[in-house]
Amino acid sequence: MHKDFDQSSYLYDRSQRFLAGGVNSPSRAFNAVGGHPVFISRGSGPYLYDVDGNRYIDFLCAYGALILGHGHPAVTAAVEAQLPHGTVYGAPTELEARLAELLCRHIPIIDQVRFNASGTEAVMTAIRLARGVTGRRLILKFTGSYHGHSDLVLIAAGSGSSTLGIEDSLGIPPEVKAGVISIPYNNPAALRQAMAERGDEIAAVLVEPVVGNFGIVPPVPGFLELIEELAQASGALVIWDEVITAFRFTYGSVSSLFHLRPDIITLGKLIGGGLPIGAYGARREIMSAVAPLGGVYQDGTFAGNPLSMAAGLACLSALATPGIYERLAGYAARLVAVIKSAAQKHGIPVHVGHFGGAFSVHFTAEPVLDSAACDRADSSTFAEFFHLCLEEGLLIAPSKYEAWFVSAALGEDDVAYTEEALERIFARLNTSRQR
Numbered sequence: 001m002h003k004d005f006d007q008s009s010y011l012y013d014r015s016q017r018f019l020a021g022g023v024n025s026p027s028r029a030f031n032a033v034g035g036h037p038v039f040i041s042r043g044s045g046p047y048l049y050d051v052d053g054n055r056y057i058d059f060l061c062a063y064g065a066l067i068l069g070h071g072h073p074a075v076t077a078a079v080e081a082q083l084p085h086g087t088v089y090g091a092p093t094e095l096e097a098r099l100a101e102l103l104c105r106h107i108p109i110i111d112q113v114r115f116n117a118s119g120t121e122a123v124m125t126a127i128r129l130a131r132g133v134t135g136r137r138l139i140l141k142f143t144g145s146y147h148g149h150s151d152l153v154l155i156a157a158g159s160g161s162s163t164l165g166i167e168d169s170l171g172i173p174p175e176v177k178a179g180v181i182s183i184p185y186n187n188p189a190a191l192r193q194a195m196a197e198r199g200d201e202i203a204a205v206l207v208e209p210v211v212g213n214f215g216i217v218p219p220v221p222g223f224l225e226l227i228e229e230l231a232q233a234s235g236a237l238v239i240w241d242e243v244i245t246a247f248r249f250t251y252g253s254v255s256s257l258f259h260l261r262p263d264i265i266t267l268g269k270l271i272g273g274g275l276p277i278g279a280y281g282a283r284r285e286i287m288s289a290v291a292p293l294g295g296v297y298q299d300g301t302f303a304g305n306p307l308s309m310a311a312g313l314a315c316l317s318a319l320a321t322p323g324i325y326e327r328l329a330g331y332a333a334r335l336v337a338v339i340k341s342a343a344q345k346h347g348i349p350v351h352v353g354h355f356g357g358a359f360s361v362h363f364t365a366e367p368v369l370d371s372a373a374c375d376r377a378d379s380s381t382f383a384e385f386f387h388l389c390l391e392e393g394l395l396i397a398p399s400k401y402e403a404w405f406v407s408a409a410l411g412e413d414d415v416a417y418t419e420e421a422l423e424r425i426f427a428r429l430n431t432s433r434q435r
């Protein structure tokens with residue numbers, strides 16, 4: 001099997017003339033795996049089609065922004081129904097009230113939310129809110145976690161910046177850097193030390209409760225509990241960045257799975273049904289610090305726009321179908337099992353990070369519990385694996401730092417095909433390693 005990528009190659013050359021790097025997000029560049037990006041012409045259910053007519057089963061799912069697949073009938077109908085009535089008003093709508101109510105009803109730890117146009121804005125505002133409420137400056141975060149591209153969280157950020165080896169973005173003033181402490185994830189000793197040394201200056205501990213940005217890395221038992229305990233003891237707030245996790249693993253926040261109560265949560269990606277969105281929410285007394293009630297300012301021309309609200313409502317209604325999360329987790333577990341057994345059969349060291357319907361593949365013999373272990377995983381084997389996946393019609397992110405997301409649009413046949421494709425991929429990976 002050999003795929004033709006001529007049209008993608010042509011479009012990449014053309015895009016590079018007027019679009020910086022030929023892409024609108026560095027995560028989409030193929031720098032880490034070699035070659036040029038595949039240009040997509042359309043999506044349908046679990047599939048993406050490129051401009052050369054190749055079909056892929058989509059495990060990228062727009063970096064977690066999609067869970068129902070492409071062109072889901074209910075989401076499409078909701079957007080189509082809204083379109084003739086306008087796309088943005090600069091005035092409130094019932095749709096915003098309905099989506100806000102749905103989120104608060106299904107995430108009992110929050111009383112109120114505010115919508116933004118992206119996860120970046122949601123996290124940026126949540127940090128401002130925590131600082132405004134506590135009157136403190138410092139943010140404690142975890143190295144390699146990605147929280148969008150606002151200045152402060154690009155310090156020791158993961159995801160695309162790790163992929164390109166950009167540890168701290170240029171252009172961030174030293175005074176902003178001085179406002180953040182970054183420590184390894186899943187390291188209770190480092191957490192205890194940071195909180196002991198600077199706890200009374202820390203406005204918030206910012207954490208992805210299940211990491212999705214140096215692979216899928218669940219918290220070690222007790223780690224999220226320790227964050228909550230130490231933050232409470234020092235008067236810091238806890239922000240859970242659930243831009244990936246909310247509604248991905250359960251209907252609502254993963255706080256219901258961990259039985260914890262972060263102070264502020266950020267949301268995004270799939271709550272917009274595939275349209276641009278972000279949101280943050282908290283208890284009423286925290287949210288009452290947000291303008292116009294309080295003095296923490298946040299605005300946004302496209303915040304809560306009716307298209308994103310309509311798509312989000314349709315997506316979350318469809319996701320309420322009983323059994324969806326069990327099905328996604330079941331499919332992921334099958335693929336993870338195949339990867340592990342195929343890797344073992346061919347003597348290829350692999351660590352599979354796995355939580356519910358998402359997983360990641362690291363070519364390493366060590367467990368990946370933090371971003372340093374992900375850094376150490378073999379990038380060249382990943383690059384080879386990535387291109388074999390493309391050849392086999394499986395679309396994943398071009399980076400060892402990213403996750404596979406299982407789509408609810410997948411059918412039994414797609415999963416069976418993927419199992420067989422993975423077997424072939426590991427067999428070929430082995431063959432080319434012996435060469």
Ligand SMILES: Cc1ncc(COP(=O)(O)O)c(C=O)c1O
Binds near residue numbers: 208
């Ligand atoms: C955990 C997390 N937070 C925030 C963001 C930023 O969201 P957006 O790309 O919508 O700005 C991302 C994006 O990947 C993310 O994974």
